[in-house]
Amino acid sequence: MLAFAYFLILLLCNCGNVLVYSLNDEGHTLLSFKQSIKEDPEGSLNNWNYTDETPCSWNGITCKEQRVISVSIPNKKLSGFLSSSLGSLSELRHVNLRNNKFSGSLPSGLFKAQGMQSLVLYGNSLSGSLPFEIGNLNFLQALDLSENFFNGSLPTSLIQCKRLRTLDLSQNKFSGSLPSGFGKNLVLLEKLDLSYNNFSSSIPSDLGNLSNLQGTVDLSHNMFNGSIPSSLGNLPEKVYIDLTHNNLSGQIPQNGALINRGPTAFIGNPGLCGPPLKNLCSSDSEASSPSSFPFLPSNNPPQGGDSVGKVIGGQGLSKTAVIAIIVSDVIGICVIGLLFSYCYSRVCSCGKRKDENGYGFDQKRGKGRKECLCFRKDESETLSENIEQYDLVPLDAQVAFDLDELLKASAFVLGKSGIGIVYKVVLEDGLTLAVRRLGEGGSQRFKEFQTEVEAIGKLRHPNIVTLRAYYWSVDEKLLIYDFIPNGNLATAIHGKPGLVSFTPLSWSMRVNIMKGVAKGLVYLHEFSPKKYVHGDLKPSNILLGHDMEPKISDFGLGRLANIAGGSPTLQSSRMVSEQHRQPSSTPSEVATAASAAAFGSNYQAPEVLKVVKPSQKWDVYSYGVILLEMITGRTPLVQVGNSEIDLVHWMQLCIEEKKPLSDVLDPHLAQDAEKEEEMIAVLKIAMACTQSSPERRPTIRHVSDALERLPVLSD
Numbered sequence: 001m002l003a004f005a006y007f008l009i010l011l012l013c014n015c016g017n018v019l020v021y022s023l024n025d026e027g028h029t030l031l032s033f034k035q036s037i038k039e040d041p042e043g044s045l046n047n048w049n050y051t052d053e054t055p056c057s058w059n060g061i062t063c064k065e066q067r068v069i070s071v072s073i074p075n076k077k078l079s080g081f082l083s084s085s086l087g088s089l090s091e092l093r094h095v096n097l098r099n100n101k102f103s104g105s106l107p108s109g110l111f112k113a114q115g116m117q118s119l120v121l122y123g124n125s126l127s128g129s130l131p132f133e134i135g136n137l138n139f140l141q142a143l144d145l146s147e148n149f150f151n152g153s154l155p156t157s158l159i160q161c162k163r164l165r166t167l168d169l170s171q172n173k174f175s176g177s178l179p180s181g182f183g184k185n186l187v188l189l190e191k192l193d194l195s196y197n198n199f200s201s202s203i204p205s206d207l208g209n210l211s212n213l214q215g216t217v218d219l220s221h222n223m224f225n226g227s228i229p230s231s232l233g234n235l236p237e238k239v240y241i242d243l244t245h246n247n248l249s250g251q252i253p254q255n256g257a258l259i260n261r262g263p264t265a266f267i268g269n270p271g272l273c274g275p276p277l278k279n280l281c282s283s284d285s286e287a288s289s290p291s292s293f294p295f296l297p298s299n300n301p302p303q304g305g306d307s308v309g310k311v312i313g314g315q316g317l318s319k320t321a322v323i324a325i326i327v328s329d330v331i332g333i334c335v336i337g338l339l340f341s342y343c344y345s346r347v348c349s350c351g352k353r354k355d356e357n358g359y360g361f362d363q364k365r366g367k368g369r370k371e372c373l374c375f376r377k378d379e380s381e382t383l384s385e386n387i388e389q390y391d392l393v394p395l396d397a398q399v400a401f402d403l404d405e406l407l408k409a410s411a412f413v414l415g416k417s418g419i420g421i422v423y424k425v426v427l428e429d430g431l432t433l434a435v436r437r438l439g440e441g442g443s444q445r446f447k448e449f450q451t452e453v454e455a456i457g458k459l460r461h462p463n464i465v466t467l468r469a470y471y472w473s474v475d476e477k478l479l480i481y482d483f484i485p486n487g488n489l490a491t492a493i494h495g496k497p498g499l500v501s502f503t504p505l506s507w508s509m510r511v512n513i514m515k516g517v518a519k520g521l522v523y524l525h526e527f528s529p530k531k532y533v534h535g536d537l538k539p540s541n542i543l544l545g546h547d548m549e550p551k552i553s554d555f556g557l558g559r560l561a562n563i564a565g566g567s568p569t570l571q572s573s574r575m576v577s578e579q580h581r582q583p584s585s586t587p588s589e590v591a592t593a594a595s596a597a598a599f600g601s602n603y604q605a606p607e608v609l610k611v612v613k614p615s616q617k618w619d620v621y622s623y624g625v626i627l628l629e630m631i632t633g634r635t636p637l638v639q640v641g642n643s644e645i646d647l648v649h650w651m652q653l654c655i656e657e658k659k660p661l662s663d664v665l666d667p668h669l670a671q672d673a674e675k676e677e678e679m680i681a682v683l684k685i686a687m688a689c690t691q692s693s694p695e696r697r698p699t700i701r702h703v704s705d706a707l708e709r710l711p712v713l714s715d
Contacts, residue, residue, distance in 0.1 A: 022051075022052075022053050023050050023051075023053065023054075023055075024053065024054050024055075024066075026054070026055060026068050026089055027050075027052065027053075027054060027055040029085050029086070029088045029089060030048060030055050030061065030068070030071075030085075030089075031048060031049075031050070032083060032085040033071075033083045033085050034048050035083070036080050036081050036085075037078050037079070037080035038079050038080040039078065039079040039080070039101075040077075040078055041077050042076050042077060044059055044060065044073055044076040044078065045058075045059065045060075045073075045078075047059055054066055055068060056068070059073070060072050060073035062094075064091070067090070067091040068089045068091060068092060069091050069092060069093045069094065070093060070094040070095075071086060071089075071094070071095050071096070071097075072094065072095075072096040073096070073097055073100070074096050074097065074098045074099055074100070074677065075098065075099040075100070075677045075680070076100060077100060077101060078097070078100040078102065079100070079101035079103070080101075080102060080103075081102060081103060081104035082097075082102055082104065082106065082107055082110065082126070083107070084107035084108070084109025084110055084112075085109075086110055087109040087110045087112035087113045088109075088113075089113055090113070090115075091115065092113040092116055093115055093116060093117045093118070094116070094117060094118045094120075095110075095118070095119050095120065095121075096118070096120040097120070097121055098120050098121060098122045098123050098124070098144070099122070099123035099124075099677075099680075100124055101124065101125060102121070102124040102125065103124070103125040103126060103127070104126065104127070104128070105126070105128030105129075106121075106126060106128060106130065106131060106150075107131075108132075108133045111131060111133040111134055111136045112133075112136070113137075114136050114137060114139070115139055116137050116139065116140055117139050117140060117142070118140070118141060118142035118143075119137075119140065119144070119145075120142065120144045121145050121148065122144045122145060122146040122148070122168065123146075123147045123148075124147075124148055125149060126145070126148040126149065126150060127148070127149040127150060127151065128150065128151070128152070129150065129151060129152030129153075129155075130145070130150060130152070130154060130155055130158070131155070132155040134155060134157055134158055134161065135155065135157025135158065135159075135160035135161065136157075137161055138160065138161065138162070138163070139163055140161045140163060140164055141163050141164060141165045141166065142164075142165060142166040143161070143164060143166065143167055143168070143169075144166065144168040145168070145169055145172065146168045146169060146170040146171050146172070147170070147171045148171075148172055149172065149173060150169070150172040150173065150174060151172070151173040151174060152174065152175065152176070153174070153175060153176030153177070154169075154174060154178065154179055155179070156179045156180065158179055158182075159179050159181045159182055159184075159185040159186060160185070161186070162185055162186065162187075162188065163188060164186050164189055165190045165191070165212075166189075166190065166191045167186070167189060167191065167192055167193070167194075168191065168193040169193065169194055169197065170193045170194065170196050170197070170218065171195070171196040171197075172196070172197050173197065173198055174194075174197040174198065174199060175198040175199065175200065176199065176201070177200065177201030177202075177204075178194075178201075178203075178204050180204075181206070182204050182207070183204055183205075183206030183207040183208065183209045183210055184206045184209055186210065187211070187212065188212055189210050189212060189213060190212050190213060190214050191214065191215060191705075192210065192213060192217050193216070193218040194218065194219050194222065195218040195219065195220045195221050195222070195242070196220070196222075197221075197222050198222065198223055199222040199223065199224060200222070200223040200224065200225065201224070201225065201226075202224065202225060202226035202227075202229075203219065203224050203226070203228065203229055203232070203248075204229070205229040205231045207229070207231065207232060208231030208232055208233070208234035209231075209234070210235060211234070211235070211236065213235055213236060213239050214236070214238075214239065215239070215240070215701070215705045216239070216240045216699070216701045216702060216705055217235065217239055217240070217241050217242065218242045218702070219241075219242065219243055219246070220242045220243060220244040220245055220246070220268075221244070221245045221246075221268075222245075222246050223246060223247055224243075224247065224248060225246070225247040225248065226248065226249065227249060227250035227251070228243065228248055228250070228252060228253055228258070228272075229253075230253035230255055230258075232253070232257065232258055233253055233255035233256030233257050233258045234257070235256065235257040236257060237257050239257050240265070240526060240699075240701050241257060241258065241265060242699065242701075242702075243265060243266055243269065244264070244265065244266065244267050244268045244269070245267070245268030245269070245695075246268065246269050247269065247271065248266075248269040248271060248272055249269070249271025249272060250271065250272065250273070250281075251272075251273055251274040251281045252266060252273070252274045252275065252276070252277065254274075254275060263276045263277050263278075264525075264531075264615075264616055268695075392406065392469050392470075392480075393469060394468065394469045395453075395454060395457030395458075395467055395468060395469055396466070396469070398468075399468050399469050401427055401431065403471065405427055405428065406425065406427070406433075406435070406471075406480070408428070409425045409426055409427045409428065410425070410426045411423045411424070411425050411435070412424045412425075414434065419436075419438065419557055419558065419561045420436055420437045420438045420561065421436070421437050422434060422437075423435045423436075423437070424483060425483075432483040432485075433468070433481065433483050434480075434481045434482065434483045435478055435479070435480050435481075436478065436479045436481070436557075437476070437478055438477040438478070438479065438560060438561050445563045446472055448563050449472060449477070449563045450472075452556060452560055452563060453467070453470050453479070453560060455529065455530070455556075456555060456560075457470075458529065459523075459524075459528055459555070461519075461520055461523040462516075462519075462520075462551075463516045463517065463519050463523070463550055463551055463552060464520050464524070464551060464552050464553075464555065465481050465482060465484060465543060465551045465552065465553040465555075466481065467479060467480070467481055468481060468482065477560075479560070481553070484543035484544065484545055484551055484553070485545065485546060486544035486545060486546070486548060487543070487544060488539060488540050488541065488542060488543050488544065489513065489540070489542040489543075489544060489550065489626070489630075490539035490540045490542075492505055492539075492544060493505065493539060493629060493630060493633065494635065504633075504666070504668035505548075505630075505668075506671075506672065507669055507672035507675050508672075508675075509548055510630045510631075511678065511682070511707070511710060512548070512549075513542075513544070513548065513549075513550045513630070514627060514630065514682065514707055515704070515707045515708065515710075516549055516550040516551075517542055517550045517552065517623065517626070518623065518700060518703050518704035518707055519704055520550070520552045521534070521537075521552070521619055521620075521623060521700040521704075522700050522701050524552075524555070524619075525616045525619070525699070525701070526701065531616075532555070532556075533614045533615065533616050533619055534552065534555055534619050534622075535558075535614045535618060535619070536554065536558065536603075536604075536622075537552070537603065537619050537622035537626070538602075538603045538622065538626070539626055539629060541553045542626070602625070602636035602637060602646060602647075603621075603622045603625050603626070603636060604618070604621070604622065605617065605618045605621035605622070605694065606621075606692055607694055615694060616699070616700065617694035617695075617697050618694075619700065620689050620694075620697045620698065620699070620700055621689060621690055621694075621697065623689055623700065623703065624685075624686045624689025624690035624697075625647060625648060625686075625689075625690060627682060627683075627686035627689065628647050628648065628651055628690070629647060630666075631664070631665060631666065631669075631679060631682060631683055631686065632647070632664055632665065632666055633665075633666025633667065633668060633669075634647060634666075635647070638650040640653075648690045651664070651683075651686075652687075655687075661676060661679070661680065664683075665679060678710050681706075681709075681710065682710075685703055685706050685707065688703075689703060
C-alpha cells in the first residue's frame with residue numbers, strides 16, 4: 001500500500017512537469033520578453049503563461065502554421081526595456097509596440113529576425129543610436145521610430161533596406177548627414193518624414209530619385225544647410241515638400257514639384273531667396289533696379305534707340321511740355337467721366353420693388369428690366385462687363401437654367417446672418433439650389449466682384465461647396481450654389497436648438513467627416529490657384545451631403561459681401577492668397593481682424609488679434625477646435641463652475657489633471673469604446689493643431705496624412 005502511494009505521488013509530479021514544460025520554444029522566448037516589462041497596468045499580458053503549448057492564443061500574438069509572425073501590443077502603457085529575445089523568433093514579420101513607455105536602447109539582437117517587414121515603435125521613450133544591424137532587414141517595408149529620443153547619425157547600412165516604403169524618424173534627436181546613396185537605393189519609398197531632428201549637412205541631390213513618394217516629404221525643423229537641390233523638382237508634382245525651419249540658403253529652384261509651392265514650404269530659412277518668397281536674390285534685385293534700365297534720363301541711351309526715349313530724354317519736347325500734355329489729358333478724361341455719369345443717372349434710374357412673397361430677390365423683371373439695361377449686347381464684349389448686369393452668369397458649363405427660371409422658382413428661407421439671407425430654391429424641373437442674397441448696396445465695384453467670384457467658381461473639390469453661378473445688379477447680388485441636403489456639422493454634433501432628441505454621429509462617421517474637411521483644406525492651401533486661406537472655418541459652415549460627406553462652405557463670402565456694398569456684421573471669411581499679400585496693413589484691415597476675433601474668437605487662432613494678414617495656420621487652429629468639439633461633444637465655450645473657458649483651455653486642464661478619457665469624450669461615443677486608441681490619436685492631432693504658437697502647429701497636409709493613418713471606417 002505504501003508503495004502504491006509513492007507511485008501515485010511520483011505520477012502526479014511527472015504530470016506537473018509535463019504541464020510546466022509543454023510550452024514550445026517561441027513561447028519561452030516571449031516570456032523572456034515579458035520579464036523585461038516592469039509595468040503592465042492594464043494586464044495586457046496576463047494570459048501569457050507556461051500552461052499553453054504555444055503562444056498563438058496570447059494577447060497581441062499572431063501565428064501562422066503555429067509560428068509567431070506578429071507581436072502587436074500598442075497603447076497599453078507598458079514600461080520597461082526591449083529585450084533582444086524577440087530577434088529569436090525566426091518567422092517574425094511584424095512588431096508593433098507604439099504608444100507605450102519603453103525606454104533604453106534598441107537592442108541589436110532584435111534585428112536577427114531577418115524576415116521582419118514592419119517595425120513600429122513610435123510614441124515611446126527609446127534612446128541611443130540606430131544599430132548598424134538594421135541593414136540585415138532586407139525585407140523591411142515600414143520603419144516608424146518617431147516620437148522617441150533616438151540620437152546619433154543614421155547608419156550607412158540603412159540603405160540596404162531597399163524594400164522600405166515607409167520611413168518615419170520624426171521627432172527624435174538624429175543628427176549628421178543622410179547616408180550616401182540614400183535616394184539612389186531607397187527608391188521604393190512612399191512616405192518620408194525626417195522632421196524635428198538635428199540632421200545637418202546638405203540635402204542629398206539623389207532624393208530626386210524617390211519617384212514613388214506620396215503626400216508630404218517632410219524635412220522641416222532640422223539643420224540642413226546649403227542650397228536646395230534642383231533635383232527635388234523631379235519628385236512627383238503632387239508631393240508637398242516641406243523644407244521649413246532649416247539653414248538652407250540660395251535661390252529656390254523653380255522646376256517640377258518645386259513650382260507653385262507657397263512660401264509656407266520654405267519659411268524659417270533666412271538665407272533662401274527668390275519666388276515664392278518676398279526677398280529677392282541679389283541677382284534679381286540688381287536686374288530690377290532702376291539703373292539697369294538704359295532709357296531713363298539718368299543713362300545715355302544708345303544711338304538709334306526707340307523714339308519714346310528720344311522724345312523724353314533727347315531734343316524733342318521739353319519736360320514742361322510733356323507735363324502739360326499729361327495734365328490736359330487727365331482733365332479731359334475727368335470731364336468725359338462726369339458727363340457720362342450724369343447721363344447715366346438720368347437715363348438709368350430704376351426703382352426697386354419686391355416680389356409678391358416678400359423675399360426680395362425677384363426684381364428687375366419685365367418692363368423695368370428693359371428700361372434699365374443701358375447697354376445693348378452688341379455694345380460690349382459681354383454682359384458681365386456692364387456695371388448694370390441683369391443676366392445670370394454661369395460659372396459651370398452644366399448650368400442649364402436661366403434667370404427667369406430662377407426667379408419663378410419656389411423659394412424657402414434657410415437662414416439669415418449678417419451676410420444676407422440664404423434660400424432653398426426648387427426649380428420647375430426639380431433641381432434644388434441654395435441662393436444667397438448678399439445685399440442691396442453698391443454699384444461701383446462690379447469688376448472687382450467679378451474677378452473674385454469667378455476665382456471662387458473655379459474651385460472644384462468633393463469637399464468644397466461648388467459655386468455654380470452669380471447675378472449682379474445695382475440693387476441685387478445673388479450667389480447660386482449646389483444645395484447640400486443634410487444641414488451643417490454644428491447641428492449634427494449638438495442637435496437643433498429646441499429639439500431634445502437627435503441622432504448622434506457615430507465615431508466612424510465623425511472620422512470620415514474629419515478626413516474630408518482636412519482634404520478640402522489641403523486643396524485650398526496647396527492646390528487652389530492662389531493658395532487660399534478660408535479664414536473663418538467653423539462647424540456651421542461645414543455642410544453635410546447625401547452620404548454625410550463634408551463640404552466646406554462660405555469660402556470668400558466676407559470679401560464678396562464687402563465688395564457687393566452690403567454691411568455684414570462680420571467678414572466671415574477671408575479669401576486670401578499666400579502669393580498676393582500686401583506688404584503692410586491699413587487701419588481698416590486691423591479693425592476687420594479685431595472685429596473678426598472678437599465676434600468669432602471661439603474658433604479663431606489667438607494671433608488674430610495681433611496679426612492682420614491671415615495665414616494658413618489660422619485654418620489649422622480652427623480645424624483643431626472643430627476636432628475637439630467632435631471628440632468631446634461640447635460647445636466651444638465650456639462651463640466650469642461659475643465661469644466659462646474656451647474648449648482648448650478646458651482640454652489642456654483635463655490633460656494636466658490627468659482626467660480619464662471617459663470624462664472627456666462625448667457620452668454618445670460610449671458605444672464605440674473599442675475605438676479608444678483612434679480617439680486618443682485624433683485628440684493628439686487636435687491638441688497639435690491648437691498650439692498657441694502658429695509655428696508649432698502642423699500644416700493641414702500633415703494633419704490629413706496623420707488622419708489617413710487611421711483605418712477606413714464605415715457603419
